Amino acid sequence: SVMFDEIHEECGVFGAYRVDNAASITYYGLHSLQHRGQEASGIAVSDGENITLQKGKGLTVDVFQKEKLDSMVGRLAVGHVRYSTAGGQENENIQPIVSKGHNGSLAIVHNGQIVNEKELRIELENEGAIFQGTSDSEIILHLIQKQKGTLKERVMKTANRIEGAFSFLVMNEDTIYAVRDRHGLRPLSYAKSKDGYVISSETCAFEVMGIYESVDLKPGEIVEFHKGIVKHEFYSTDTDHHMCAMEYIYFARPDSVVEGINVHAFRKATGSILAREDKDLKADIVIGVPDSSLSAAIGYAEEAGIPFETGLVKNRYVGRTFIQPTQAMRDRSVRLKLSPVSSVVKGKSIVMIDDSIVRGTTSRRIVQLLKDAGATQVHVRIASPVITSPCFYGVDTSTKDQLIGARMSVEELREYICADSLRFMTEEEMKEATHGVGLCLACFNGEYCTKLFSYQEELDK
Amino acid sequence: SVMFDEIHEECGVFGAYRVDNAASITYYGLHSLQHRGQEASGIAVSDGENITLQKGKGLTVDVFQKEKLDSMVGRLAVGHVRYSTAGGQENENIQPIVSKGHNGSLAIVHNGQIVNEKELRIELENEGAIFQGTSDSEIILHLIQKQKGTLKERVMKTANRIEGAFSFLVMNEDTIYAVRDRHGLRPLSYAKSKDGYVISSETCAFEVMGIYESVDLKPGEIVEFHKGIVKHEFYSTDTDHHMCAMEYIYFARPDSVVEGINVHAFRKATGSILAREDKDLKADIVIGVPDSSLSAAIGYAEEAGIPFETGLVKNRYVGRTFIQPTQAMRDRSVRLKLSPVSSVVKGKSIVMIDDSIVRGTTSRRIVQLLKDAGATQVHVRIASPVITSPCFYGVDTSTKDQLIGARMSVEELREYICADSLRFMTEEEMKEATHGVGLCLACFNGEYCTKLFSYQEELDK
Amino acid sequence: SVMFDEIHEECGVFGAYRVDNAASITYYGLHSLQHRGQEASGIAVSDGENITLQKGKGLTVDVFQKEKLDSMVGRLAVGHVRYSTAGGQENENIQPIVSKGHNGSLAIVHNGQIVNEKELRIELENEGAIFQGTSDSEIILHLIQKQKGTLKERVMKTANRIEGAFSFLVMNEDTIYAVRDRHGLRPLSYAKSKDGYVISSETCAFEVMGIYESVDLKPGEIVEFHKGIVKHEFYSTDTDHHMCAMEYIYFARPDSVVEGINVHAFRKATGSILAREDKDLKADIVIGVPDSSLSAAIGYAEEAGIPFETGLVKNRYVGRTFIQPTQAMRDRSVRLKLSPVSSVVKGKSIVMIDDSIVRGTTSRRIVQLLKDAGATQVHVRIASPVITSPCFYGVDTSTKDQLIGARMSVEELREYICADSLRFMTEEEMKEATHGVGLCLACFNGEYCTKLFSYQEELDK
Amino acid sequence: SVMFDEIHEECGVFGAYRVDNAASITYYGLHSLQHRGQEASGIAVSDGENITLQKGKGLTVDVFQKEKLDSMVGRLAVGHVRYSTAGGQENENIQPIVSKGHNGSLAIVHNGQIVNEKELRIELENEGAIFQGTSDSEIILHLIQKQKGTLKERVMKTANRIEGAFSFLVMNEDTIYAVRDRHGLRPLSYAKSKDGYVISSETCAFEVMGIYESVDLKPGEIVEFHKGIVKHEFYSTDTDHHMCAMEYIYFARPDSVVEGINVHAFRKATGSILAREDKDLKADIVIGVPDSSLSAAIGYAEEAGIPFETGLVKNRYVGRTFIQPTQAMRDRSVRLKLSPVSSVVKGKSIVMIDDSIVRGTTSRRIVQLLKDAGATQVHVRIASPVITSPCFYGVDTSTKDQLIGARMSVEELREYICADSLRFMTEEEMKEATHGVGLCLACFNGEYCTKLFSYQEELDK
Ligand SMILES: Nc1ncnc2c1ncn2[C@@H]1O[C@H](COP(=O)(O)OP(=O)(O)O)[C@@H](O)[C@H]1O
Ligand SMILES: Nc1ncnc2c1ncn2[C@@H]1O[C@H](COP(=O)(O)OP(=O)(O)O)[C@@H](O)[C@H]1O
Ligand SMILES: Nc1ncnc2c1ncn2[C@@H]1O[C@H](COP(=O)(O)OP(=O)(O)O)[C@@H](O)[C@H]1O
Ligand SMILES: Nc1ncnc2c1ncn2[C@@H]1O[C@H](COP(=O)(O)OP(=O)(O)O)[C@@H](O)[C@H]1O
Ligand code: SF4
Ligand code: SF4
Ligand code: SF4
Ligand code: SF4
Ligand SMILES: [Mg+2]
Ligand SMILES: [Mg+2]
Ligand SMILES: [Mg+2]
Ligand SMILES: [Mg+2]
Incomplete structure (x- = not known):
C-alpha cells in the first residue's frame, strides 16, 4: 500500500530442479515468498525440450x-515475485x-540491484x-549471451562483470544455475526435496514442502544443478560477507533462517538488548507495531519483565486498491x-x-493514535540504528x-514524533544480535x- | 478459505446517519468489519430523496x-459484508x-439467522x-411491507414476528432503524460521530473514525435515527441476555469491545484461567495458533511464567482463489x-x-507439523469448552x-490429534472470563x- | 452505442421445451436475437426438479x-437479451x-411494455x-403469485390484468407458458425442433437449428407446453391486430419472418414504393445507410433502374465502450x-x-459526410412515415x-438535414408493403x- | 473466430506525426483498421522526450x-492491431x-512477413x-541497433537486409520513418492532416479524420517525418510491383483505396467480369456471402441483369469467445x-x-444451407482464381x-461443395479488374x- 509502507524489498526467487510438477511446487514456493513482492509474479517451466512462460x-x-x-508441464522451473518501484511497473519488467534462441532458450529470475547497471547497459x-x-535481468541475459564458452562459463563470466547485490537463477532446458553476489548481500539457499532440489530466497519456502534443512550459497558461489548432480564452485575468490541487515530487521519472514540465524530469534534478541539498556524505564506495558515488530516487543517484554500486550x-x-481517504x-x-x-492502552504508560x-x-x-486512545506515555524503541543513507x-x-534520520538528531526526532522518549540500537548491538554474521549496515x-559507479553522484548530491 | 477455516460468521452490518459522504464512511466501516465476511459487499445510500444501491x-x-x-451521493447509508454458505452464493442474496415502492424505498442489511424462517416464508x-x-433480509422486508402503521410500527411488529439471532438496519429515504434480537445473540452498537451517527456490528469500526465511545443496543431494543434525533425503545419486554460466546472466542476483532468487554482482554483472561489449572505442567514455551489464539497464548504465558513464542x-x-494442492x-x-x-520449536516441550x-x-x-519440526511434546489447551452441538x-x-467433540471423549480426542495432553475450558470458566455477561453457549x-422450529428436526436426527 | 443509435428495442425472449441441452440451445437462440438487446443476457434452466439461473x-x-x-443441466429453459434504458441498468432488472417458493419456482422473461404498470405496482x-x-417481469410474477387456481389459470388471469405490449414466457419445473398480448404488438413464435419445441421473439433464431417452419402466437393467445403436448388457448377474446410497424422497419433481422412477411422482403418493397413515386428524379446512384436501410435501397435501385452502390x-x-471523441x-x-x-460518391448525385x-x-x-466526400446532390428518402409521437x-x-418530426414540416426538416430533397412514405404505403397485416402506427x-393510463399525462404535456 | 475464418491478415499499422493528441488519433486510426487484426492492440506515444507504451x-x-x-501525452505516435497465429499469442509479441536505450528509445510497428527471418535470427x-x-519487429529493431550511422541510415540498411513483405514504422522521440518493401507487397500510405501527418496501412483510416487525399509509398521507399518535413527516398533501386492481390479480394475495407483503386470498385468489377462469362446462365437471383463478397455480387447482378438479393x-x-457447439x-x-x-431463396435458382x-x-x-432453405440450384462463382499455394x-x-484447390480439379471441387456449377476467375481477369496494378498472385x-529462404523447404515438402 503506497500510503503506508516505507521500505520495500524488490524480489523473491524460487527454483525447482527435477521435481514433479515443478510449476506447481514453484507456485507454492512463491506463495511463501509473497511478502517479498506483491505486484507481479511469474513462472517459467522446462519440460526438457521447451520453456514455457506465464506471468502477470x-x-x-x-x-x-x-x-x-x-498447462505448464515440466520438472524444472524458476519463479519470481516482484515489488516494482514507481518507474518500472511495465509488463516488460515482470x-x-x-530469451528464445535458435539453439535453445534461457530463463532468468533475479533479486537484488546491480550498481554498474548503467555502465553495462551503455556498453x-x-x-x-x-x-x-x-x-537487471535483461542485462544479465545479454551478458550471458555475449560471452563465449559453455553456459556455465558464460554465467560465471557474467557474474564477474556485474557488481552489487544479486541472487539470480538461470535455467535452460535441462540445467539450473544459482548465483550469489560476492558480498553476500542477498540471501539464497537450496534444499534437497524428495525427488530433486528446490532453491529459494528464503528458507520459509522449504517448510511448505516439509523440508527443514537447507544449504546457503556462499558469497561468490555458483551452484550448478545438472544431470541430477549439484556442483558448488566459486566464480570469484574476491569475496567478503555483508548480508543485508534489513533482511533480519524487516523483510524476511520470522520463520526464515538467514545465514544460520532465525529471523524471529534475531528480532527477539534486539528487543532484549533494547530492554537491557532501559533498566530505569518504568512502563505498564510493551507493545509492538504489527507485524514486523512483534518479535522484538516480545523480546523486550521478557527481558524487562513488563507485560507484552496487543x-x-x-x-x-x-x-x-485502497481508495485514498477524503481530506478529513x-x-x-x-x-x-x-x-x-x-x-x-488507556491510562497506560507504554513502551512501543x-x-x-x-x-x-x-x-x-502511531504515537498520536495511541495518545488519542488514552495512553499516558509512549516510549518509542527502534530495533535498529538510525537510517541515514x-x-x-x-x-x-x-x-x-x-x-528523517539524515536530517534530525535523535532528540529532534523524538520531538517530531511526539514520543516521551526515543532510543535506537547501535551498530554493535546489531552485530551482537546476529552473533557475528557479516552484515551490510x-x-x-x-x-x-x-x-557505487553512477550512483555515487546521486549520493554526493 | 474452504480448505482450512472451520467456523464462519455470516455477516457484518454498518450504518451512517446524517454523515457527510455516508457511502465513503460506510466503505471504511465495512473495511473494518471485513473479517466478518469476505465473499460479498454492498452499500445503499440515501440522498434524502432516492436510494442508490451498489453491491458485488x-x-x-x-x-x-x-x-x-x-457516484453514491448522500448522508444516510447502510452497508453489509457477507460470508455466504454453500447454498447461497447467488447474487440475489448479496x-x-x-425494495422500490411507489411511495418510497427501503434498504435492509441483516446479521444473524431467523429460526422460524421456513414457517414465515410459507406463510x-x-x-x-x-x-x-x-x-433472511427478504423475509424481513416482506414482513415490514405487510404490516400496517408507520414505518416504525411496522418494523417493531416485524421484529416481534421473527425469532432467532438478528441485528438488522432498515433505512428509508430519511430514517434508519437499528434492531437487535430480544436474546441479544448478535452484537450491535452505535456511536456519535462529529456530524451524525454511525452504527456497527463491532466497535472496531468506530475507531477508524477516531471514536472511542459507543452505546450497545440492548436485547429487544429498536433505535430510531430520525430528524437528527436518536430514540431508544423496546419492541419486546420478553428479553433475556445470551450474547454469542463465539464472538468473544473467535469472530470479533481483538480491538472490539463487546458488551463492555474488550475481546483481546477476554482472550487473555481465558489464557490465564487455563494456565491457572496447569500448575504442574512443565513446558519450555507457550505458542498460539495465529491469529485467533495469540491473545490467549499471551495470557497463558504471563500467568504460567513460561516464555511466549512465535x-x-x-x-x-x-x-x-487458492488452488487445491496436488495429492502429494x-x-x-x-x-x-x-x-x-x-x-x-525444535527440541522444545510446548504448550499450544x-x-x-x-x-x-x-x-x-498442526500438532503433527510441530512434531515434524522437532517439538518433543505438544500440550494442547483450548480456550473454550468442547463444541458438541x-x-x-x-x-x-x-x-x-x-x-468431533460430539463423538469423542476428551481422551479419544487427545489421541486423535496426537497431543501429549489436551484440556478444554469449562462453561463456568467462560463466564468468569466475561465477568458475568449473559452468554449463549x-x-x-x-x-x-x-x-428451534423446523431446525429442531435437523437437531433430532 | 449511446452516441449514435436513436431507436432501441428493449428485449428478446427465447424458450426451449423438452430439448436436450436446453441451456445450450437457448444460448444459440439468444445469440440470434442479440440485435434486440446487447446490454444483458440471462438463462434459467429446469432439470425437472430445480431451476438454475445465470445472468449478467x-x-x-x-x-x-x-x-x-x-453447469446448467436440464431440458427446459427460458432466456432473455436486454437493452436497458437509462434508468434501469441495475442488476435487479436483468x-x-x-421466484423461489416452498412449493416450486417460477422463471419469467418478458418483451414489451405494460402501460398500466404504475397502477398495478401501487395496487x-x-x-x-x-x-x-x-x-415489468416482477409485476407479472407478483400477479401470477396472487391469483388463485392452477398455474395456467393464474397466468391467464394475469394476462388479463396487464395492458399494453407484451410477449412473455413463464416456466416452472416442468411446463412453459408462452403469452402474447391481445393487440399483437410484439411478435412471438414457436417451432417444432427434433426433440421438442423452441419459442422465440423472432424466427431467425429457429434457423440456427435448421428449422424453417414456425407458428406465430395470435393476439390474446396463450400456448401451454406441458407433458410433451402443445395446447393453444385464448385468454381473451377481445383482441385486435396491431403488430409494431417498427419491427419491420428497423428492429427485426432481415431473415426473420414476422406475421408471414419476411422482413427483408418488406424493406425491399418499401424501397420499390419510394422509387415508384420518384419517376422524375434523375440520380447517378442509390445508397442505403447500413445495415438497416440496405434492403430498402436495393428495392429502390431495382425499381428505379439506378445502380445500387456501397x-x-x-x-x-x-x-x-467507445471513448467519447475529443471536442475537435x-x-x-x-x-x-x-x-x-x-x-x-465523388461527383455523384445520390439517392440515400x-x-x-x-x-x-x-x-x-450523414448528408454532410457524403457532401464532404464529393457528392453533388443528396436526395434523402425515408422508408417509413414521419415519427411524431x-x-x-x-x-x-x-x-x-x-x-424532430413533431416540430418541423418536411421542408424544414429537409433544410435542417441539408438534403437536396426529402420524402417519407405514407401510412397507406406502409400497409401496402405489409400486404394488409394489422399494424400499430x-x-x-x-x-x-x-x-395509456399514467402515460396519458406524459403525452399530454 | 477460429471456427470459421479461413484467411487471416496479420496486422495493421498507424502513425501520427506532429498531431495534437497523437495517441487519441492513433486510437481512432486503429479502430478503422481493426478488421486487419482483432487479437491485440498497442500504441506508443512520444512527447518529444520520452516514449510511453501501452498494449494488450x-x-x-x-x-x-x-x-x-x-495518460499518453505527446504529438507523435505509432500503433498496431494484430492477428496472432497459433504459435505466437504471447504478450511478448504484441x-x-x-527498445529503451541510454541515448533514446525506438518504437516499431510492422505489417508483413520477413522470409529470411530465420537466417537473420541465427546471425x-x-x-x-x-x-x-x-x-519480426524484434529482428528489425536488432538490425537497426547493429548498424552504424544516423538513424535514417541504419533504417535504410536494415530495410536492405530484410527480404519479404513489410510495411513498418520506426519512431524515436522526434522522428518517424515509414518503410515499404521493395516489391510493394503490403500497402502503406500517408496523408496530410490539419496539423501534421498520419500514416496508415489502409486509407479508410484517414476518412475518420475527414481526409480524402493520400499518398502511397512506393516499393522500396522510405519516408522520413522529421522537423515537420516529409522526405521521400528510396533505400533500394532494385524494386518491382507485386501488391498482394488478396488485399483487394478479401482483406481491405471496401472504402479503402489501394494503389489508386477503390476496393469496393475492384470487387464490383470482378463481379461484372464473372457475369460477362456467364451469358447463358439463367438464374433467379444473385447473392453474395456477407460481408466480403457483397460488392462482387452487386457487380455481377448489375452486369447480368439478375436481381441482387440478401x-x-x-x-x-x-x-x-464463442463456445464450441455440441456435437449435434x-x-x-x-x-x-x-x-x-x-x-x-426458397424455390429459386441462385448465383452465389x-x-x-x-x-x-x-x-x-453454405451451399448445403441454401439448399436446405429451399434453393433449387446454387451456381457458385468465386471472385478470384483457385488458391493452390x-x-x-x-x-x-x-x-x-x-x-483444397491444390488437390482437386475445379470439377471435383464443384462436386465436393455440391454446387450446380462452379467457376473461378483467371489471373488475366484479375489484372483486368486492377487496371494493370502490379500484383502478387x-x-x-x-x-x-x-x-523463399528456409520456407522453400516447407514448400517443397
Ligand atoms: N506470513 C507472515 N507472517 C508474519 N509475518 C510476516 C509474514 N509475512 C511477512 N511477515 C513480516 O511482515 C513484516 C512486514 O509487514 P508489516 O510490518 O506488517 O507491514 P509494514 O510493511 O506495514 O511494516 C516483515 O517483518 C515480515 O517479516
Ligand atoms: N485485523 C485483524 N487483526 C488481528 N486479528 C484479527 C483481525 N481481523 C480478524 N482477526 C481475528 O482473526 C481471527 C480469525 O482469524 P484466524 O485465526 O487467523 O483464522 P482462522 O479462521 O484460520 O482461524 C479472529 O479471532 C479475529 O479476532
Ligand atoms: N446480423 C444481422 N445482419 C444484418 N442485419 C442485421 C443483423 N442484426 C440486425 N440487423 C439489422 O440491423 C439493423 C439495425 O442496425 P443498424 O442499422 O446497422 O444500426 P443502427 O442502430 O445504427 O441503425 C436492423 O435493421 C436489423 O434488421
Ligand atoms: N467495417 C466494415 N464494413 C464492411 N466490410 C468490412 C468492414 N470491415 C471489414 N470488411 C470487409 O469484411 C471482409 C471480411 O469479413 P467477412 O467476409 O464478413 O468475414 P469472413 O472472414 O467470415 O469472410 C473483408 O472483405 C473486408 O473488406
Ligand atoms: S543493510 Fe545494506 S543492503 Fe540492506 S537495506 Fe541497508 S544498505 Fe541496503
Ligand atoms: S455461542 Fe450460541 S450463537 Fe454463538 S456460535 Fe455457539 S450456538 Fe451459535
Ligand atoms: S409502431 Fe407502435 S409499437 Fe412500434 S414503435 Fe411505433 S408506437 Fe411503438
Ligand atoms: S497474393 Fe501474394 S501476398 Fe497476397 S496472399 Fe497471395 S501469396 Fe500472399
Ligand atoms: Mg511494519
Ligand atoms: Mg484461528
Ligand atoms: Mg440503421
Ligand atoms: Mg467473407
Missing part, C-alpha cells in the same frame, strides 16, 4: 489459475525474462544490444491499517517497539533527503561494500 | 472503486436488499409474496497457511493454545455429525435460548 | 462461458426473474408486495461508425435511403420534444390501440 | 480505456515493440542478440455465423458469389495440404517474387 500483475494466487498451472547497447525493459491491531485486508480522513489514514486497542524509522510520518501518527542494493528506502553508516 | 462479490475494497463510491408465499433469493507463522496471502500436498495442506518456526476444535483435522495437522444462530460450525451445551 | 451484463457470448453453460404494494427492481461503410467494431472530433463523431466511400428519422442529427451528419409499447424513440399517427 | 490483448476499444489514453544471436519473442445474413455478434451442432456450425433467408475458396468446408456448408508474405492461408500461381 498481482499475487501468485491470482496470476496462476488452475488451468494455467496445469520476471522471469526468457551493451554500443555493441548492438537492445533493451525492452529496465530490469495495543495495536493491523487490518489484514489492507490492499493495493487523510491525516488519520494510518487508522485504515492500524487500530489502537483503547481498552489496552518499531523496527525502523524511515520518513518518520508513520511513527508520528540510501540503499543501492535492492531496497527502496527513499532518497537521502526523505530520510550501509544505510545506517554509509559504508558501502562496493564501488 | 469480493472484498469491500475490490467491489467499490473510486468512481463507484463517488445485501443490502432494497408469506401463501399470502402472495414472491422470493427471489434465500436471505512457534507458528500464518501466511497472510492465503485467499479464496493434500495432507500437508495446512502448511500453505501455517508454517512452524523450526528454530523456535487454540481457540476451539470443530472437526479436529486442523488441530491434528450445531449453531442455528448465524454461525456455520458444521452439522452435528461433523463435530448452545454449541457447547445444547441449551438453545429459543424454540 | 454483456453479450450472450460473454456472459456465458463454457463451464457456466455446462431477466429471467426467478400490489398496497397488498404487501415488495419490488426489488423496476422491470456509398457508406459501417465500422463493425463500434461497441459500448465531436461533431464528426458519426465518422467513427460510418465512412463514406469517396471513390463511389434511411429507415427513419428520430432526432434528425444523424441524418444531418412517442412509443409506449416497448420502444425507446425518445420523448415527444426530441422528435402510433408513433407515426398518434393512434394508440390501448388506453 | 483485445480490440482497440477494449485495450484503451479513457484514463489510459489520457506490438509496438520498444544476430551468434553476434550476441537475445530475442524475447518471435515477432440471401444470407451474417450474425454481427460472432466473436472470439458441429456440422451445422456455419449457421451460427450465417443464416439463409429462406423466404428469399464468394471471394475465395481455401479449405472448401465453409463453401460446402501457401503465402509466405504475411497471410495465413493454411499450408499446402490444407488448400503467388498463392494462385506459385510464382513468388522473392527468394
